[in-house]
Amino acid sequence: MKKFKNKGKDSTARRRQRVEVSMELRKAKKDEQILKRRSISFSLVDESLSPEDKKEIIQLSLEEIVEAVNGSDRELQLQAVQDIRRMLSKQNDPPINQVIELGIIPRLVEFLGHDDDPFLQFEAAWALTNIASGTSDHTRAVVEAGAIPPFISLLSSPHMHISEQSVWALGNIAGDGPTYRDALINCSVIPPLLALVSPVTPVNNLLCLNSSSSLGVGFLRNITWTISNLCRNKNPYPPLDAVKKMLPVLLYLLENDDKDIISDSCWAFSYLTDSTNDRIQIVVDTGILPRLVELMGSPEMMIMTPALRAVGNIVTGTDEQTQAAIDAGVLAALPRLLRHPKQAIQKEAAWTLSNIAAGPSQQIQQLITCGLLPPLVELLDKGDFKAQKEAVWVVANLTTGGTVEQVVELVQSGVLKPLLNLLLVKDSKTLLIILDTITNLFKAAKKLGVTDRLCLLVEELGGLEKMEALLTHENNIVYEAALIIMEKYFCFE
């Protein structure tokens, strides 16, 4: 069957090469000398030779590449680096390991400093970007060759495409993990990076301005993504002063019209809020909450998902932080998300709600007033199991922190039936929370003197039968919890 997999590849490979040739030619116009040299060789190739022959002509062998890169012939250097970059840019199985083994990375890093040869700088930056995009070992090979300082310098290159390529490379290095992220921050990556974000930075990259180009992702998108990687990862969190510098820019980026930029900014906020309460506070203090809540209503999954996650993180914080989210309107945004077709969203929304329900009774009251009980009951009844588990937590938290009146309202909204139905699940932890919730309900009923009515209701809804079944449960704690309720309220001997 293997033979099927390579059939038909020829035409795409050919097309890609042809497009590249024309791109190279456009770029070459800037430099008369190069133009002459290349247009001759390429037009020759383009018109008269098949792709296989062409490969032989333009592609140097690996030995030749090493020789050329280490040699002093500028022309050959450029061609060699270009060949390397091309190999590393193909869709499948880029030979990153082989390139590293050639031992030419230090030399590529050196080329980054050749301000007199922007072509060489650009090709080297692209090649190094793609090497750093691999595994941690690959990234380390680039960093240990000393690439961080020259890349940071290149952020301020007069050539915007080189600056952009450096942003991309730095993003890959930052994305490797907290160690390199902080190494970059310590090398002062942030000021020149943020300096790039100004209203004059084009959303699309420079090459795009010269009609069509090789890039589909805009310059500002790249910057946003790199900033988000600088906010990413825990253990340790990114340094506080760095976060404080990036926040205003992220705030600004979140107002952009481009959905990729908004998405990556939202993810940055979700990283920054996935942390301690004092760090959450710094984010809340920027006043970003109303915008994040607005974005929770976006029809774009790529925006709504990280916005929901960021707000969800914030309501894990203090009562005041949660209140700030409520004041920003999170409760109005949640019903739609609790009913979202994607189960992961339902679950995340229910998780957010469970943390609001864990607050003081005033916040619970706001939750009820904003009409969150009906979608909650729906989810408990028909959601997927992971979302149901979160919904159980909402109910449990409500019965723990709510007033008797609030608990009554909860029961009146029809929560009992789906809750009791969930007594059939296998998961012991969920069972215990449900039994705990039932106990809370009985406590409230006792205060109101309606224990008998609740007993009757539980029995009518099949809850008694299901709890009886739990008396044979293999988990002892579940068994005991069920037994206590049975003995206390149902005269079970």
Added chain:
Amino acid sequence: LLFLQRVLLLVASDVDALCACKILQALFQCDHVQYTLVPVSGWQELETAFLEHKDQFKYFVLINCGANVDLLEILQPEEDAVFFICDSHRPINVVNVYNDTQIKLLVKQDDDLDVPAYDDIFRDEEDEEENSENESDGSEPSEKRRRFEEDVIERTMKRRERREWEARRQEILFDYEQYEYHGTSSAMVMFDLAWIMSKDLNDMLWWAIVGLTDQWVQDKITQMKYVTDIGTLQRHVSRHNHRNEDEEHSLSIDCMRIAFEYDLRLALYQHWSLYESLCNTSYTSASLKLWSVQGQKRLQEFLADMGLPLKQVKQKFNSMDISLKENLREMIEESANKFGMKDLRVQTFSIHFGFKNKFSASDIVYATASLMENIEKEGPETTNFIKALDSLSRGNLDKLHQGLDLAKKQLRAIQQTVASCICTNLVISQGPFLYCSLMEGTPDVKLFSKPVSLCLLSKYLLKSFVCSTKNKRCKLLPLVMAAPMDVEQGTVIMVGIPPETESSDKKNFFGRAFEKAAESTNSRTLHNHFDMSIIELKTEDRSKFLDALISLLS
């Protein structure tokens, strides 16, 4: 095929599957492989059996099931589960074909599968990712990204190209999946495996023969394919049985010998009376039109032409005069030719157990199939399966004889039903196909709630109908047949079969058509059978389903 771990063997309920299973069991025994056997009659049982056993097993062998659907999609197995599929159902699902880690297909090499090329139906995942970049699903951004040689223009071009590719893919898959048919018998494939491993025994060869004969009896393969495969098996038969030929007199009681024969196409005649067999064999009954008075007359004439006394003909075949039996085949053939039955002779094999017991391959097929679909409950669901499986072992003559008795009942029931359907004009033309529905309360209707019996009935009915009708257009139509399935649940079982023509390629389009018709009408159907052209359907949805089927095929 060497397993260190216990293997789960999932076997469909058809005779070919049973035969393949017997061969595999013998091989397992040879190699001391431990296995658990679970019979599965449909997709639901297959899924349940898998769920029940998936934790204890890593290796699964599926016989005559699993090839024609995306198995991994249906079963959602762990990544280290491996499925060996030996299944004659075609077309094989393309995902199964191109998955080379979890799905291992046992297919005869020279079987022409006509599978679409990989690149025509799959794209590399990188391409997919790149393409879905725009319609991001809200997953976290990647930590690192490589820069490709991409171009805005190229991307839009790619998108358009992709749409075209997508349309072409649909077309290719439609062509590929449109018709259902059968490949080489699984028992034969399994025998090939044993042969390659030099572990083939005469018993295994016999099971391979029965498997192939099952395909022929059930009308699953073309005449051409049957003759070719018979040829293949004949070479094995002479290899295995030629030494015995000289020592025929020294045969012991438990010795078995397989022989190639040109035999009569008369069902079970050696265990019945010639008369009964003539009446209940589809070929003779349809050719002579036995459902009519003229037909009965023609039968008398036919017997007279052969010069066989009626008394002898109606006697048990075993008790017929030896002198008559000597040239019987030639005599019958000669007369049959005069009566327009030119194909009464078939190439087949017979088996001798010792001196006394002789069976033709089709005898075994009828007996085993009847045991499997025995409607008299005798214990749990799997009893029939085990009994049918046992009847294939040569030590179990009593089970085999019980099967033969059941088979005779079945054939009689089929013939009577066919006669009454034709005499009462129950076969009606719906335009693109013929339709016949058995009413609740028809004699033997319960028998036809079982798929193999219903299919056999449909094939016999269509054959007879083609002989009886004068409408030339109707002769070329396929047939849809329905029978009550479960009265309490209000369901019917429905089967669609291809037209009965001499050159029929036995390809069946009803599987896809049923799916489409069910989809467009929201009919409550259950596509539970490994043959997609057999479905279960709520009785009250039947008319709207048929309407949709008619307009779909018109």
